[in-house]
Amino acid sequence: MYTEGTLLFFDPFYFKNGSQPTKKFFLVIKIINNSAILACLPTSKIYIPNDIQISHGCLNEVNVCINCYIFSAKKPITKCGWSFELDTLIHGTQLDDFNLEQLKENYPINGVDYEIIGELTSDELASVIKCFSTSVLVKNKYKRILVS
Secondary structure, eight states: OOOTTEEEEEEEEOOTTOOOOEEEEEEEEEEETTTEEEEEOOBSOOOOOTTSOOOSEEEEEGGGTEEEEEEOTTOOOBTTOOOOSSOEEEEGGGOEEEEHHHHHHHOOOBTTTEEEEEEBOHHHHHHHHHHHHTOSSSOHHHHHHHHO
């Protein structure tokens, strides 16, 4: 379930910072020492200046502190052909590490606590990793994990 490139949907997702739980997509990007994962939470809330064009792929605008990967609406991104309904972003600055045991404890039952949406295509996952591993905005500790 927690393999690199797997896109999951949690209902609800419990945030590490204690924010109100909500329905949330969750993208596993890398496995860290078989005890944790590096992941991000996709969002359809787009807070990008209007003069910056949104298109599928990496957006790296250092002068306005934006590093994100854009999944265009209705563009298949998984091996099974699944796509987001709306333009959706993952932000390099919001990468986070999650303890695998804690995730398994919080979300034990597939189809009840979470749903496996699919696995990103190899090209899509490679593009996400390249986007974040080459950004000056991503934490160095995460960049090291991404290129390992």
